[in-house]
Amino acid sequence: MILFKEAKALNQFLSDQKKNGTTIGFFPTMGALHNGHISLLDQAKKEAQLSICSIFVNPTQFNNPDDFKKYPVTLEKDIDLLVSHGCDVLFLPSVEEIYPPGYKAGVYDLGTLETVLEGHYRPGHFQGVCQVVDRLLEIVNPTFLYLGQKDFQQCQVIQKLLSLTGRNEQVTLRISPTVREKDGLAMSSRNLRLSQSQRALAPALFEELRKSKEALPSKPIEVIKQEAMRSLTEKGFVVDYFEIVDTQTLLPVNDRAKPAVALVAAFLGDIRLIDNLPVN
Numbered sequence: 001m002i003l004f005k006e007a008k009a010l011n012q013f014l015s016d017q018k019k020n021g022t023t024i025g026f027f028p029t030m031g032a033l034h035n036g037h038i039s040l041l042d043q044a045k046k047e048a049q050l051s052i053c054s055i056f057v058n059p060t061q062f063n064n065p066d067d068f069k070k071y072p073v074t075l076e077k078d079i080d081l082l083v084s085h086g087c088d089v090l091f092l093p094s095v096e097e098i099y100p101p102g103y104k105a106g107v108y109d110l111g112t113l114e115t116v117l118e119g120h121y122r123p124g125h126f127q128g129v130c131q132v133v134d135r136l137l138e139i140v141n142p143t144f145l146y147l148g149q150k151d152f153q154q155c156q157v158i159q160k161l162l163s164l165t166g167r168n169e170q171v172t173l174r175i176s177p178t179v180r181e182k183d184g185l186a187m188s189s190r191n192l193r194l195s196q197s198q199r200a201l202a203p204a205l206f207e208e209l210r211k212s213k214e215a216l217p218s219k220p221i222e223v224i225k226q227e228a229m230r231s232l233t234e235k236g237f238v239v240d241y242f243e244i245v246d247t248q249t250l251l252p253v254n255d256r257a258k259p260a261v262a263l264v265a266a267f268l269g270d271i272r273l274i275d276n277l278p279v280n
């Protein structure tokens with residue numbers, strides 16, 4: 001695996017590769033890698049000739065400074081994992097490489113995608129995600145971009161970013177299914193921070209999503225939501241939201257024939273977990 005720390009050197013290397021007709025599969029991460037990330041690498045390796053991972057804990061997407069400070073960092077393990085799964089290139093930039101002096105952050109018109117769900121509870125988060133992904137795409141200029149469906153709203157936001165910036169002409173977005181632990185818990189870097197007792201409780205999020213899917217044909221959505229929130233609260237979660245929304249707009253579903261997704265965000269202690277499940 002080739003390691004790059006400088007944006008310019010990486011950009012030059014990848015431009016040369018592209019000139020030779022090499023296709024590039026890119027998956028951006030914030031490290032603390034797990035099998036969800038490895039599934040993105042596997043997809044990249046299947047589809048593209050060169051796989052590249054970035055590890056950068058992007059400060060501009062953390063609306064909560066404490067969450068940023070406590071974000072897990074496991075760099076040596078990450079590198080071992082990438083090498084053992086055959087990743088070709090790792091980009092490991094400093095903050096200055098991503099946001100050099102004089103860098104002007106873009107402002108992205110994300111419409112209601114930015115005001116609902118995660119957008120509502122994490123103000124500014126998606127602008128930060130767009131800033132870093134836009135900048136990473138500028139540097140990497142990949143053929144394929146791989147994201148995990150666990151961050152459902154982020155996938156929609158980045159799809160929108162690609163069309164706003166015209167990058168959808170050069171890069172194809174691929175969304176990979178959520179990878180879960182045996183007990184259903186969605187893999188997430190933040191799971192590393194859970195205590196033993198919190199870890200034992202955490203699969204309840206997926207359990208409630210599954211129950212909501214089962215209940216959808218026979219129960220009013222409002223009742224399903226209330227029951228899920230009550231059950232999670234009783235178990236010790238502090239719930240930000242449990243919603244069933246239109247897959248495209250992320251707004252409440254009016255027409256039950258349309259594809260819908262159930263999404264949940266809840267705290268166990270100071271650790272905020274999210275998950276989702278398409279429900280019809």
Ligand code: PAF
Pocket residue numbers: 028029030056058061129132133151154
């Ligand atoms: O999903 C993530 O890990 C991050 O939001 C991303 C896409 C790497 C941008 O920092």
